[in-house]
Amino acid sequence: MKNEISIGLLGMGTVGSGVATILQQHQDDLRHKLGVPVTIKKVLVKDLNKERLSSLDPVVFTTDIHEILDDSSLDIIVEVMGGIEGAKSAIESALKAGKGVVTANKDVMAQYGHELLKLADEQKCDLFYEASVAGGIPIIRTLEDGLASDRITSLMGIVNGTTNFILTKMKTDHMSYEAALAEATRLGYAEADPSADVDGLDAARKMVILSSLAFSTEVHLEDVLVRGMKEIGDGDLEIAAEFGYTMKMVGSSKKDEDGIEVSVEPVLMANSHPLASVNNEFNAVYIHGDAVGETMLYGPGAGSLPTATSVVSDIIAACRNLLLEVNGKRVHSAQHERVIKPESRRYAKYFHRLLVNDEVGVLAKITATYSNHGASLQSVIQRPAEKAGQAELVLLTHRISRQQHLDVINELAGTASVISHYRIEGEETA
Numbered sequence: 162m163k164n165e166i167s168i169g170l171l172g173m174g175t176v177g178s179g180v181a182t183i184l185q186q187h188q189d190d191l192r193h194k195l196g197v198p199v200t201i202k203k204v205l206v207k208d209l210n211k212e213r214l215s216s217l218d219p220v221v222f223t224t225d226i227h228e229i230l231d232d233s234s235l236d237i238i239v240e241v242m243g244g245i246e247g248a249k250s251a252i253e254s255a256l257k258a259g260k261g262v263v264t265a266n267k268d269v270m271a272q273y274g275h276e277l278l279k280l281a282d283e284q285k286c287d288l289f290y291e292a293s294v295a296g297g298i299p300i301i302r303t304l305e306d307g308l309a310s311d312r313i314t315s316l317m318g319i320v321n322g323t324t325n326f327i328l329t330k331m332k333t334d335h336m337s338y339e340a341a342l343a344e345a346t347r348l349g350y351a352e353a354d355p356s357a358d359v360d361g362l363d364a365a366r367k368m369v370i371l372s373s374l375a376f377s378t379e380v381h382l383e384d385v386l387v388r389g390m391k392e393i394g395d396g397d398l399e400i401a402a403e404f405g406y407t408m409k410m411v412g413s414s415k416k417d418e419d420g421i422e423v424s425v426e427p428v429l430m431a432n433s434h435p436l437a438s439v440n441n442e443f444n445a446v447y448i449h450g451d452a453v454g455e456t457m458l459y460g461p462g463a464g465s466l467p468t469a470t471s472v473v474s475d476i477i478a479a480c481r482n483l484l485l486e487v488n489g490k491r492v493h494s495a496q497h498e499r500v501i502k503p504e505s506r507r508y509a510k511y512f513h514r515l516l517v518n519d520e521v522g523v524l525a526k527i528t529a530t531y532s533n534h535g536a537s538l539q540s541v542i543q544r545p546a547e548k549a550g551q552a553e554l555v556l557l558t559h560r561i562s563r564q565q566h567l568d569v570i571n572e573l574a575g576t577a578s579v580i581s582h583y584r585i586e587g588e589e590t591a
């Protein structure tokens with residue numbers, strides 16, 4: 162029986178320093194829960210001269226990753242340094258050396274998760290990654306354990322704290338996009354390269370991880386339809402509000418007899434839906450299961466201590482397994498074949514905002530375009546445009562396929578200029 166668990170920490174930035182803080186401040190509780198102390202023995206950083214907030218002994222810091230990966234006295238490696246290839250290779254080396262691994266790295270888990278989980282299985286080691294999706298929310302554990310009894314049919318979530326923070330600040334404080342992004346970066350929410358946040362890639366990676374787990378299928382990044390924040394047009398947040406919607410960057414994943422569909426895009430969320438009131442850096446995942454019905458998890462999606470909470474909970478899980486000698490005893494292999502739905506089988510309501518010349522017959526031409534593609538309209542509203550002689554039209558469709566939506570948008574380009582277009586979500590529960 163071990164009398165201490167030793168940790169090697171790869172990275173001491175936003176998340177790593179939170180991990181060190183929690184491990185130090187909660188040491189008594191951890192000792193009570195596990196029966197042994199958990200100690201950070203080595204920490205990898207890039208710059209030894211950087212000022213650190215932690216009270217760790219300076220001798221634990223190193224810039225040589227081999228000093229950590231080759232140290233046989235370390236039981237668990239915690240990867241919170243980010244990046245892809247270097248982090249993946251560190252995780253592989255740790256697993257091959259028989260160590261447990263905890264990571265917050267969604268980039269690696271989305272791209273190589275299936276491969277690494279298989280390796281962990283073969284090595285009889287743990288690989289935990291709760292912090293990789295929705296920072297402080299125990300969503301991975303919920304899907305793996307809490308809802309293990311159910312068959313999940315859909316997941317819809319705000320899974321990127323940075324973009325949710327930006328949208329909230331733009332709407333409620335009328336902050337500019339640039340100022341809100343700078344603030345999210347200052348607060349440690351944004352990725353090292355924030356284009357991953359604003360272009361939707363970070364959320365897409367998280368949806369790959371969640372969809373793979375929820376549907377026990379190997380979902381890949383290229384299966385995710387992604388539209389970033391740059392698609393949001395001037396004035397769209399305000400117009401969305403006029404129509405009873407809130408603009409949100411939403412990850413959505415559904416499964417039915419036709420297959421799986423996964424997307425990340427700005428959507429118009431009905432104000433009555435709980436996801437419409439998830440603000441700032443908070444995340445939420447709304448799950449539908451055959452048996453449970455609807456359930457939602459809510460909490461901080463980014464930031465030092467919230468994310469570190471998930472990392473430390475994973476450390477505790479790995480420690481428990483180590484002490485009980487039951488590491489790596491989880492089922493990771495996908496149960497179902499991967500079938501991705503074509504655009505013609507993905508149904509939703511859509512919001513189209515157009516600019517037209519205000520002349521006789523234009524409305525007839527526009528509505529004819531919808532009829533040509535069998536797309537039924539729920540309402541058409543004319544609004545004044547800035548320029549004389551022009552009018553703005555907002556058209557809301559009934560449920561149509563994504564293919565019909567794209568065909569309409571394509572054909573409309575001859576008659577109108579399409580200012581913006583969004584999927585509408587959340588009205589079913591209104």
Ligand SMILES: NC(=O)C1=CN([C@@H]2O[C@H](COP(=O)(O)OP(=O)(O)OC[C@H]3O[C@@H](n4cnc5c(N)ncnc54)[C@H](OP(=O)(O)O)[C@@H]3O)[C@@H](O)[C@H]2O)C=CC1
Nearest residue numbers: 172173174175176206207208241242243265266463464468
């Ligand atoms: N920030 C957040 O809210 C969340 C982040 N994540 C994920 O957690 C991981 C860490 O993120 P975060 O803490 O924000 O990142 P930071 O950039 O704040 O920290 C990275 C740390 O790793 C060290 N590091 C990076 N590359 C190397 C290298 N090649 N060699 C040695 N040390 C290196 C840096 O050293 P130095 O300090 O010397 O620069 C730094 O201490 C990422 O995968 C991220 O996606 C997940 C959920 C939330």
Ligand SMILES: N[C@@H](CC=O)C(=O)O
Nearest residue numbers: 321322323350352463
């Ligand atoms: N940049 C990410 C950090 C957490 O995963 C986000 O904003 O959600």
Ligand code: NA
Nearest residue numbers: 291294295298
């Ligand atoms: Na989580």
